[in-house]
Amino acid sequence: MKYSELIDQLADAVDLPKNKTKSLLEETTSILSDELSSGKGVSIPNLGTLTVKVNDIKKVYSPHHKKYMMVPPKRVVEFSPSTNLKDKLKFVRSEDE
């Protein structure tokens, strides 16, 4: 599903004009993004939990340089779906896309 289709359906569902829905969704995602970037996780019912994980500094072998490299720590977003959502979608065969 594309972003525009999402907005169309959402606008229908909440009975708001599309541009209003779009700005509301943008605000929502920017707040989620800000919370995540300040290191806090958030659980959304029926969807799942978004958390931030720090990947530790690590030593890897670079085949290109033929030497070991230190890779700096990195913060990444992790998503774990709620069991509800997981179970519902477990056996949906959607081969298209």
Add this chain to the structure above:
Amino acid sequence: MSEKITFKQLIEHISSQSEQSQNSTNSFLHELVQIIESGLQDSGSVSISEFGKFELRWMNERAGRNPQTGEKITIPGQNKVVFKPYKALRENVNRPYANMKSRILEEENSDVKEDSSKPPVVNTGTPKSSQEDNNLIVERSKPAQKSKPAPKPTQKKNITKSNPFETVRAQKDDVELIESVQDSGDFKWSYAAASFIVMIAILAIIFFMMRPDTTTQTASDTSSENTISQTDLTAQIGTLEPAESITETASASSGEESVEFMDYQVAPGESLWSIAEDVYGDPYLWPLIFSANNNDISNPNVLTSGINIEVPELSDSDNLSQPQLDQLAEGYLSVYEWTQSNNPEQAKYFLWAVGNFSPDILAQASNRVNSNDLAFAENR
């Protein structure tokens, strides 16, 4: 990160931003979740601009085992819901580490080890004694140490002849070196450390037999304690060291005592890192802010928006004076202590930063930090 905000807090936050009632925000979010779910069901992926993409990924059937009984089972193929953050979100989240780059490791471990014990020695001792200690360090890392104690007594004698008042100090440095070696606690080193202690003892005995005057009495006491009980000595030095360096820093900082604070209100999405970047132009100075607001900020990774914090003012953030560097190191030390209790595996990098900015502070703190971390910090 362990900290989370509740769904309720999220709704409050969104509704205050968008000037909608909490009820409508709540239903909005629930509809959003519904549509994401039906979208996943229909097309297998839902994309949200500037945020990320929810996707279904088909996992093939695979062989597994029941973890309780060890019995072989086949796990049937099933869908997994994955979330792929888009670039904007990835960069926003990774901002604290954004400026760090991969680095090729050039030197081997053995080289690093030789350098390891220098920082504390250089701080506490005079140039002469540190030179002498360096010689000892180089000797220590070679396996066949006991076979050649011959050249060292002469070196030591030279130094003590040129400056008799140096003896006690040199002795202390030696002991401190032992302490730091012992502290490092790495079992790889334990052999080197043991033989090093023995070597020092032999050295001390030879040395005091050769020069049986002024300081013999006290020093031989020290050497006997040296061999019998290390703990007493380290305790003595532990009490000696801080006092000395405190007076040093006090005299140094008395010149420019006035640290001015600036009030700063935290905006949503800001971190200590970004504030330091805005205010000082150098994000690596953020521990200064953290140490100035120790009471208000419990977790340096999480900054509540809207709170007021005090930001110490710096006149020239490119060239920090020594007291400022010390302060920065203190800041990193408090970050280290926090990380030590919350995320012990990463704490060592902050300790390394302490030593980087002010070896003095690292040396002062050496008896209250984890020995493995200390070894790591000194190795760098």
